[in-house]
Amino acid sequence: xxxxxxxxxxxxxxxxxxxxxxxxxxxATEALNKVRYGKGDTxxxxxxxxxxxxxxxxxxxxxxxxxxEELDDIAKKRWPSDADPVKQPLMFFSDPTDRxxxxxxxxxxxxxxxxxxKIGELMENINAESVWEDLFEAPATITGASTxxxxxxxxxxxxxxxxxxxxxxxxxxxxxxxFYFCLPSFSDERIEMVNLSYIVSAGQPLNFLPAKDSxxxxxxxxxxxxxxxxxxxxxxxxxxxxxxxxxxxxxxHTEPGGPSRILYLSELQKGYGxxxxxxxxxxxVSEWMHWLAFAKFARNAYGGAMLKVFEIxxxxxxxxxxxxxxxxxxxxxxxCEGEGGYLDLSRLxxxxxxxxxxxxxxxxxxxxxxxxxxxxxxxxxxxxxxL
Numbered sequence: 434x435x436x437x438x439x440x441x442x443x444x445x446x447x448x449x450x451x452x453x454x455x456x457x458x459x460x461a462t463e464a465l466n467k468v469r470y471g472k473g474d475t476x477x478x479x480x481x482x483x484x485x486x487x488x489x490x491x492x493x494x495x496x497x498x499x500x501x502e503e504l505d506d507i508a509k510k511r512w513p514s515d516a517d518p519v520k521q522p523l524m525f526f527s528d529p530t531d532r533x534x535x536x537x538x539x540x541x542x543x544x545x546x547x548x549x550x551k552i553g554e555l556m557e558n559i560n561a562e563s564v565w566e567d568l569f570e571a572p573a574t575i576t577g578a579s580t581x582x583x584x585x586x587x588x589x590x591x592x593x594x595x596x597x598x599x600x601x602x603x604x605x606x607x608x609x610x611x612f613y614f615c616l617p618s619f620s621d622e623r624i625e626m627v628n629l630s631y632i633v634s635a636g637q638p639l640n641f642l643p644a645k646d647s648x649x650x651x652x653x654x655x656x657x658x659x660x661x662x663x664x665x666x667x668x669x670x671x672x673x674x675x676x677x678x679x680x681x682x683x684x685x686h687t688e689p690g691g692p693s694r695i696l697y698l699s700e701l702q703k704g705y706g707x708x709x710x711x712x713x714x715x716x717x718v719s720e721w722m723h724w725l726a727f728a729k730f731a732r733n734a735y736g737g738a739m740l741k742v743f744e745i746x747x748x749x750x751x752x753x754x755x756x757x758x759x760x761x762x763x764x765x766x767x768x769c770e771g772e773g774g775y776l777d778l779s780r781l782x783x784x785x786x787x788x789x790x791x792x793x794x795x796x797x798x799x800x801x802x803x804x805x806x807x808x809x810x811x812x813x814x815x816x817x818x819x820l
Contacts, residue, residue, distance in 0.1 A: 434592075434608040438584075442592050442607060443628040445525065445582045448489040449596040449603065450616065450627055452482035452529060452580050456598065457553030457619035461544030464552060465537060470503065478536055482580050483529035490525060497523040501719065502788045512782045518588025518775045526583045528719040532690045535569055536578035536598065542568065553619040556599075565599045570686060573599050574701050581692035583723045588768075588775030590820045593726035595692050604639060604696070605632055606726035611639045640700045641731040641739045644801040647698075648707045654803040655683045658697050659712035660720075662688035669715045669751040669758045673793060677807075683709075691720030695727045695796065698740065710797035710804050715751065715758025718766075718790045725820060733799055743808045744816050745793035756784070759793045766790070767816040774820050 434442075456464065456478060464478040483503055490499050498508050513521040530536065543555045543564060562573040570576045577599030584591040592607040601616040607629065614636030617623050648654040655677050661667050661684075670680070677683060685708055689697070697708045713721040724742070731739035744767060750759035757764060768777045781787040795813070797804045808815070 438586065438591050438608075439629060441523070441584050441586075442594075442605070444490065444493045445584060445592070445594050446603070446605070446628050446632065448486045449580050449582055449594050450624060451489055452485040453596050453598060453601075453616070454553075454619045454624060455481050455485045457556070458551055460549050461540050461552055461555065462548045464540055475503070476533065476537060478540065479530045479533050483527075486527055486529055486580070486582065494523065497525060500524060500526045500788050501529060502717075502786070505786045505788050509782075509785075509787060512787060513779050514782055516777050516779045518777070521588060521778060524585045524778060526585065526719055526722045528579075528581050528692050528723070530578065530580060530598075531692055531720075532576075532578040535688075539565055539568060539578070539599070557618060561599050572701060572705055573597070574602055575693055575696040576686075576690065577693070579690060579693050581719075581723050583726060585776055585778065588777065588820075590725045590729050590776070593692075593723040595696075595723060597693065603627075603632060603636075605629060606730050608730060609633065611641075611727060611730055612636045613639045641698050641727070642700055642703070642798065643733060643739070644709060644798040647703070647798070648709050648801070651803055652683070653707035654709040654801050656685055656707050657683060657710045657712055658685045658689050658694055658708060659714045660687070660689060660691075660716055661714065665751060665753045665758070666714050666716075669753075669793075672749070672751065673714070673745060673747050673759060691716065692723040694721075695724040698796065698798065709801055710795050712745075713792060713794040715753065715791045715793055717788060718792070719788055721792065721794055724794070724796055728796055729820060737799065739799055740796055741799055741805060741808075742816050743795045743797075743813045745795060745813050747793075753791065754786075754789055756789055756791050758791045760791075762814060765792070765814075765816075767814070767820070769814060769816055774816065776820055 468480050470480040565573045577597040579597050581595045583593040595604045604613045614632040694711050728740040728742050733739040746761040747759045750757045
């Protein structure tokens with residue numbers, strides 16, 4: 434990991450931690466109120482983290498491009514037009530508050546009797562993980578609401594950071610490894626010290642599991658997680674799941690988080706049911722972009738890639754908001770020429786809202802032969818690990 438890339442990572446760690454801290458210092462009432470920001474119907478719990486992330490990254494590098502749904506107008510003005518990745522600017526993709534609907538319900542519940550108290554104080558006086566799991570699903574380390582940033586430099590995935598608001602767990606996927614660390618209290622002075630080196634030294638490595646360890650039977654290998662929670666996703670799902678017969682029988686969860694979904698393939702899911710693969714069901718780029726760093730840097734016992742990423746393309750793809758939910762190679766941002774590969778983000782320049790670009794991706798352990806064989810059979814492209 435080059436020195437400049439470590440510096441970028443440190444700044445993004447500080448940005449995500451700062452976004453979490455700002456939300457924890459906000460009262461429940463402020464977080465649940467609508468604010469005049471972006472689309473106009475944004476809640477404080479969405480706006481506060483995004484404002485903090487954008488300001489910190491802008492102060493650090495005003496020439497970098499931050500991609501979020503609310504900041505599309507700003508990003509599009511400086512979007513790269515040259516397909517040569519070397520000529521593309523530093524770009525950060527962020528989902529400032531994922532699972533905001535669930536987070537709102539969680540905050541409503543814990544603040545029912547104390548609406549003007551800071552969210553961080555409310556959470557420290559209860560077992561936040563248990564409350565979350567009672568409302569939604571276990572384990573909270575995977576299913577909790579989160580904030581995230583992924584860095585792309587010259588067409589290459591450099592790192593991803595995912596911070597779980599409920600468990601205070603920060604995950605980093607970098608060339609030096611994948612680690613996670615439970616942050617101290619939002620009011621603890623040690624928060625200011627947290628950077629990549631701190632997480633690596635004070636945290637622990639995160640292991641991703643081969644299929645032989647997580648899936649005991651051929652049926653287990655077909656179990657998966659994807660999103661079906663809004664209009665259009667079920668239709669896309671029904672047309673695209675041609676590679677798993679009776680897919681609903683193998684569906685683990687229908688409203689999972691986006692950035693944190695990759696963690697279903699990690700040791701954190703052990704004891705909560707086997708997962709053979711995860712699927713991006715025609716979802717926006719900020720939901721799945723973060724998976725690519727984990728897929729790129731997770732290693733198996735043989736030193737090779739632990740995870741494989743495939744891009745699904747169907748003959749008659751559905752659209753949502755006028756955007757294809759499944760892309761053929763001609764429309765894909767994945768350039769897989771020769772032995773290497775890169776992300777051609779210049780292709781998003783013609784989108785009115787680049788953050789709404791969509792794809793279908795399957796991520797599975799390297800030894801899930803049942804799913805990988807089907808991917809090969811349908812000639813779906815393998816992408817991601819060389820990016």
